[in-house]
Amino acid sequence: MALGGGIFLTQNKVLPGTYHNFISSTRAFVNLSDRGYVGLPIALDWGVDGEVFAVTQEDLQKDSRKIFGYEYTDSKLKGIRDVFKNAITVYLYKLAVDAEAATNNFATAKYKGARGNDITIIIQANVDEPSKFDVKTLLANVLVDEQIAVSTAADLIANDFVVFKTNATLAVTAGTPLAGGSNGLAITGGVHQEALDALEAYGFNTLGCLSSESSIKSLYVEYTKRIRDQVGGKFQLVGHKLGSTDHEGIIDVQNDANGTDEEVFGAVYWATGAQAGVLINRSNTNKKYSGEFTLDMSETKTQSQLSTLLKSGKYVFHRVGDDICVLEDVNTFTSFTVDKNEDFSMNQVIRVLDQLAIDTAQLFNTRYLGQVPNDQDGRISLWNDIGSHRMEMQRIRAIQNYNKDELTITQGNSKKAVMVNEIVNPTVAMSQLYITTTVE
Template identity: 50%
Template structure:
């Protein structure tokens, strides 16, 4: 991993990109796509204690093989919420369960879901020296093979066949003994977070309610954002972190107290840099508790809470904000807007990627090299301005200069993020 993060002085050791975001005193890089969410899972099927990526298309087409349940199953409700907007998920099953088995096969993954698998063996109607071996999940046929002996069976998405078994006609033998693991603790969540350090994502989903685990996610977010330069936001439930990298969902749902964390994580990850989730209609499946007075909504916003409220018969996002509530000269109130953070994170990630790919160890640190970097940054800034994510860039205000040693360059890139309209103040003059 390259070095990265913020800097106080030019004293870094590792090669990399060190970028500070501060509020201005009140006086050929591409804009990368968004939509990736990192999510820890406690399901009863799927790869265990390892990170795996699933696109929205894969989820819709292959969720049975990947997660063990059909798309519409209640067990997959949290994932349907994530993929309401997310384009890709980086998933990690926190706890390994016990694998179900019978005389012919062992479930590919541990967990109680393996007990729903059944193996049916029948004589092949065209060749009685062979057997038709069928794998069922619930009542759905998911695999069928014709073989002479068990040694010819090929493992499928659901079972690992016992190649030394003796095939015999059976109406169906269910796998048994499958069990879920223990409730995940901070240790399992720490392992998940460590695994995520080698993956790219825009939002980290923290679907927990205990304060100690939430504190772990906050510390992880601060460390990676501020020290490693990895720019993302973490969505969690009712956590006053006072930090621009943490979004705190306030509302509960009837079905699951912290259920809205999943929808919010997907919506925040997929939200473009020139857009906002403010006033977005909640279109998920949970029943949202949103009975607030105007005073409660106002106080919630001041406290940095991401809240949903009723507008007629709809549930909508009140304001697209994070938990930052104490402002400084370096981090003004602007930093509490998630749209502002999306713009700044996009700049940090894209410029760092461009520098690491095109300049680090490749381009001499001379006038020509620095002019090339300046041109790329100006071009990138103009692209952001073109999609109305930032105000128009003044090229003369962007500087790329030699740093304090022969290997370093210092960049000043003033930007003014644009936020979508939120408030209307109008005076109607009656003639």
């Protein structure tokens, strides 16, 4: 006889048998989201076209030639190396207008850009089977692919650098370079907007603005304000001499890069990675600059200069002995009010608040949204999870003096709404010391 079995919601089964529910014991939500994620629209000589692509520290070290077209140590990757001094994952979008892929009679570069012109195809007769060919792909005279004893171009397999033309006629050549590769026209605000639109689907801690053009910098500033204030995305923009922005989501690097052939905004690379990678219970105040760009110190030499810049909300590098360090981990917010005081100018405070927002949204969206009834039991469960998360934040000293009893969760104005009220006190690192010494 077939017996009943399976799980039950209510005790309404008809057949005899065993009905067994397996459930997890109640476990509080204490997950903290990782940091170290960067969004970076960037001009490149090589790389994926027209879409966001993610690169990790390990990817950069192992596959930099395949991803960016250059060895890890090449000067062309100086800025990218600086980002990864502290970042874990970077979401890149290659900026290009009417770029072209290099080509010759046998192959076309896998990606558009000037680096494709450094690819050469060598075709030799196979030693063992002279009627067949050995086909080599070289990038800057370095062998990156070799296919042995192929009969026709149709037998060739695309590699990380070229797509072979299947209808080509193979013929022995000591080396036929690809040509016609181009980075295209001057980069405009339109392609930056395309990059920002594409990045909107990704979560990251900082967004880097790699431009010295006022209109493009303004685009990034307004984009950041809109996403933070209207959409709810929690990241900070890092740019160079952005003007009067007055916003807690914007970090304005003051120092120029002035080394040979360096972009004036070169410090943005390092700062973007450093701000993304710092832990929520840490500050970048007095952090030593470890980037490769040469920074101009002429505007940050005297105490008067530093005070003026700091009061203006500028992110400043200054010299401390033989080192260059971050003066204070601040953003551009300066219009303090009773409701929004000077605490909001501290990036460590903003990181804590952003972490609270990101983690609470993840908790609600994955565990409660559309799943848990909006009754007293459901709200108590949410109260426990939010409170446990805050206590974990307090354990790692990101916040202090948190009182779970002051966390209230009630039904909102509609039956599906939940209203949460709490008080949080972010912890910040020491940066000033006042001493009174009494001598007797």
